[in-house]
Amino acid sequence: MTAGTRxxxxxxxxxxxxxxxxxxxxxxxYRRAEGPAGHFRxxxxxxxxxxxxxxxxxxRVDEALGRPAALDFVDMGAGRGExxxxxxxxxxxxxxxxxxxxxxxxxxxxxxxxxxxxxxAEPPWGTTGLLFANEWLDNVPVEVAEVDAAGVARLVxxxxxxTERLGEPVDGEPAxxxxxxxxxPGEEGLRAEIGLPRDEAWAxxxxxxxRGLAVAVDYAHTADTRxxxxxxxxxxxxxxxxxxxxxxxxxxxxxxxxxxxxxxxxVLPQREALRALGVTGARPPLTLASTDPGAYVRALAxxxxxxxxxxxxxxxxxxxxVQPAGIADPLSQ
Numbered sequence: 001m002t003a004g005t006r007x008x009x010x011x012x013x014x015x016x017x018x019x020x021x022x023x024x025x026x027x028x029x030y031r032r033a034e035g036p037a038g039h040f041r042x043x044x045x046x047x048x049x050x051x052x053x054x055x056x057x058x059x060r061v062d063e064a065l066g067r068p069a070a071l072d073f074v075d076m077g078a079g080r081g082e083x084x085x086x087x088x089x090x091x092x093x094x095x096x097x098x099x100x101x102x103x104x105x106x107x108x109x110x111x112x113x114x115x116x117x118x119x120x121a122e123p124p125w126g127t128t129g130l131l132f133a134n135e136w137l138d139n140v141p142v143e144v145a146e147v148d149a150a151g152v153a154r155l156v157x158x159x160x161x162x163t164e165r166l167g168e169p170v171d172g173e174p175a176x177x178x179x180x181x182x183x184x185p186g187e188e189g190l191r192a193e194i195g196l197p198r199d200e201a202w203a204x205x206x207x208x209x210x211r212g213l214a215v216a217v218d219y220a221h222t223a224d225t226r227x228x229x230x231x232x233x234x235x236x237x238x239x240x241x242x243x244x245x246x247x248x249x250x251x252x253x254x255x256x257x258x259x260x261x262x263x264x265x266x267v268l269p270q271r272e273a274l275r276a277l278g279v280t281g282a283r284p285p286l287t288l289a290s291t292d293p294g295a296y297v298r299a300l301a302x303x304x305x306x307x308x309x310x311x312x313x314x315x316x317x318x319x320x321x322v323q324p325a326g327i328a329d330p331l332s333q
Contacts, residue, residue: 012157012165015232016197018245019141024106028247030139031107051086053277058087058130059095060330061213065128071098072129072212076205077136078103080110084117099129123208131205131214137255138218140201143194144232144253145170145178151186153178162244170194181259182226191230195256202260202321211326220257220319222267227254257321266329270318276331 023029062071075084084103088096101117102124109119118124123131144156148166153175155167170178174194178184182192206214221227234241234249243251257267322331 012159012167014155014167015144015158015245016141018158018160019251022245022247023139023141023251025247029250048086048090049279050274051083052090053274053279054083054130054132055087055090056277057132057213057215057330058091058099061130061327062095062098064327064330065212067098068128069098070100070128071095072100072102072124072127074102074104074123074127074129074131074208076104076123076131076133077139078105080107081105081113081117081119083132083134085114088114088116102127123205125208126210127208127212128210129212131209131212133202133205133214133216135218137198137202137216137257137260138252139250140198141251142197142253143170143174144230145174145184145192145194147184147186147188147190149188151188153184153192156191158245160244160246162242162246177259181223181256190228191232192226193230193232193253193256195259198255199260203262206262206323206325209325212324213327213330214323214325216255216257216260216321216323217270217318218255218257219252219317220255220267220321222256222258222319226256255319257319261321262323265321265323267319267321268331270320273320273322273331 021028024031058071058073062068065071073084073087075081075087078084081103084101088099088101091099099116101114102120103113103117104120104123106121113119145153146156146166148154153170155170156164157167158164169175174196177194177196177199178192181195184190184192202216219231221231231254232243232251233253234243234251236249241249243249245251261267320331322329324330
């Protein structure tokens with residue numbers, strides 16, 4: 001890391017501040033040239049079918065909006081613009097001609113990116129269309145709490161090398177968030193990630209949307225499936241690793257999407273959302289193999305990719321938080 005002095009980086013800090021610098025400060029993980037795709041595989045990177053499904057969702061939003069003269073697509077946490085580019089490529093020509101595409105990312109604009117894509121550090125205000133946040137909220141840094149020997153939930157402090165110790169008791173709004181969304185029994189060692197900053201980040205993103213639909217996609221848990229020891233982890237070069245806030249790895253934790261949801265929002269599994277958008281993973285009929293072998297092979301490959309996106313125990317377990325803004329839920333149709 002280049003930000004701060006060595007002594008500053010060796011100080012004990014809460015995980016939120018440590019992760020913020022490790023991920024987003026100059027020289028941080030998300031400012032590297034290789035981008036997220038160099039370290040982990042998301043639905044966007046797995047297959048073009050995902051971008052195609054998002055394009056179909058944008059078309060449904062377009063219809064619900066009455067086919068406006070300008071249709072906005074906002075890609076939150078856009079990486080290197082892979083999803084935005086894929087959605088534009090998959091749209092019907094008449095919809096693409098009306099679409100204004102925005103990639104929201106702190107890193108520099110990649111060379112050679114489609115000229116139709118506007119590259120922004122913050123989402124634009126007053127948009128009409130679809131705001132889509134794929135694996136964005138899990139990288140909004142949060143504090144970690146752990147129960148001590150006396151049954152008190154305390155903040156977990158960390159140094160740059162990943163060494164941890166317990167700090168002050170959790171109080172104020174973070175304590176109220178834990179009580180409401182992730183109550184910790186008084187058993188030593190139990191942990192939770194305090195998702196309040198993610199709730200606030202999601203509310204702020206949705207507030208930029210004048211009318212349309214906002215969707216957040218992430219590995220998630222809900223009130224009845226909170227993990228007893230939290231989910232904070234690291235990823236480096238495609239492999240899960242110990243979380244160390246030194247800028248060498250991604251730092252991520254699953255998202256309490258039910259806490260993020262605003263009135264009218266709902267959470268559903270990715271497999272259910274994608275099937276509603278035509279991604280089923282069904283094998284092509286065997287008769288196609290004899291009538292058109294090439295088409296059969298292509299359809300079989302597509303079915304395999306769809307199966308990966310919807311697989312139980314894998315990408316299909318992602319949660320989709322669907323938040324309509326002034327329209328009916330396009331995924332409930």
